[in-house]
Amino acid sequence: AFDVLVIGGGPAGAAAAIYAARKGIRTGVAAERFGGQVLDTMAIENFISVSHTEGPKLATALEQHVKEYEVDVMNLQRADKLIPAEGPGGLIEVQLANGASLKSKTVILSTGARWRQMGVPGEDEYRNKGVAYCPHCDGPLFKGKRVAVIGGGNSGVEAAIDLAGIVAEVTLIEFDSQLRADEVLQRKLRSLPNVRVITSGLTTEVHGDGTKVTGLSYKNRNTSEVHRIDLEGIFVQIGLVPNTEWLKGAVALSPRGEIEVDARGQTSVPGVFAAGDATTVPYKQIVIAMGEGSKAALSAFDYLIRMAPV
Numbered sequence: 001a002f003d004v005l006v007i008g009g010g011p012a013g014a015a016a017a018i019y020a021a022r023k024g025i026r027t028g029v030a031a032e033r034f035g036g037q038v039l040d041t042m043a044i045e046n047f048i049s050v051s052h053t054e055g056p057k058l059a060t061a062l063e064q065h066v067k068e069y070e071v072d073v074m075n076l077q078r079a080d081k082l083i084p085a086e087g088p089g090g091l092i093e094v095q096l097a098n099g100a101s102l103k104s105k106t107v108i109l110s111t112g113a114r115w116r117q118m119g120v121p122g123e124d125e126y127r128n129k130g131v132a133y134c135p136h137c138d139g140p141l142f143k144g145k146r147v148a149v150i151g152g153g154n155s156g157v158e159a160a161i162d163l164a165g166i167v168a169e170v171t172l173i174e175f176d177s178q179l180r181a182d183e184v185l186q187r188k189l190r191s192l193p194n195v196r197v198i199t200s201g202l203t204t205e206v207h208g209d210g211t212k213v214t215g216l217s218y219k220n221r222n223t224s225e226v227h228r229i230d231l232e233g234i235f236v237q238i239g240l241v242p243n244t245e246w247l248k249g250a251v252a253l254s255p256r257g258e259i260e261v262d263a264r265g266q267t268s269v270p271g272v273f274a275a276g277d278a279t280t281v282p283y284k285q286i287v288i289a290m291g292e293g294s295k296a297a298l299s300a301f302d303y304l305i306r307m308a309p310v
């Protein structure tokens with residue numbers, strides 16, 4: 001059995017594994033895709049002390065760093081079920097999709113999240129070539145350009161306000177007949193001169209020239225007319241979905257499906273900790289996920305040294 005079993009190999013899981021292994025305890029990582037969302041990212045310019053890097057490069061560095069320690073890395077393994085320990089000091093079980101079962105004294109859940117996609121032609125083709133999901137990450141890449149934000153909930157309206165300070169003009173497109181963001185955000189949005197809001201708009205296509213985005217089409221849901229907007233960037237803000245479906249009923253989740261953690265990364269189950277985008281910790285970013293992963297590993301170590309000797 002492991003002392004610490006990390007589920008997920010993104011920035012949070014990698015940090016947790018390194019911090020745990022450095023305590024000299026038996027550490028394992030099971031990940032569906034080592035590297036996580038970082039693999040889908042091109043330019044990273046807010047990884048503090050590294051002014052510019054690229055996702056695949058950072059993902060390789062994460063794996064190399066983990067492998068410098070005695071960590072049992074199980075890549076391409078999806079966890080299916082978590083079974084809490086039967087009693088204090090017992091082993092926690094994690095069942096994998098391949099039928100295997102792993103046991104550990106503590107578990108760190110770091111399965112991350114995925115951005116909900118529009119599912120329209122051009123979106124996949126132009127991802128990272130104008131189609132973006134993270135305004136904190138990619139906003140500055142569109143300085144002085146024209147962008148659209150898809151989604152008029154809190155995250156969409158926050159993104160539009162944020163981007164309006166950087167880009168030339170923002171068009172916010174909401175599917176519903178009205179914005180769903182908090183009134184105070186809507187008021188702020190309406191006060192900005194370079195933001196235009198389109199409601200009852202269904203994005204139907206992302207246009208590009210083969211290498212980058214050049215525009216989008218949307219349908220007015222009241223008239224069924226299709227309109228085209230010329231622009232350079234599209235920020236999709238229709239939801240971040242935590243990869244926690246498999247944990248329902250096992251650990252406490254928020255109404256949005258995020259794993260509820262306290263300030264030490266402890267979940268509702270003794271010995272089970274969580275970190276990164278899968279949790280209730282706000283602001284989903286690489287440096288934050290790494291910090292939280294490190295913290296969860298230290299908390300797991302603290303928990304282990306208090307366990308009754310077997």
Ligand code: FAD
Pocket residue numbers: 007008009010011012013030031032033034035036037038040041042043044045046047077078079080110111112113114115133134137138243246275276277278284285286287289
């Ligand atoms: P993730 O990176 O999502 O990793 C989750 C891990 O868990 C993966 O290994 C996954 O395969 C695994 N997993 C999921 N489910 C299971 C399961 N059931 N069993 C086993 N393993 C599982 N942040 C920045 O700070 N700067 C940026 O420039 C930036 N740009 C971004 C660009 C894009 C396109 C995207 C999508 C995100 C970007 N982010 C950026 C956000 C950043 O990538 C995330 O905040 C960060 O990766 C979260 O780390 P994490 O370890 O919590 O989760």
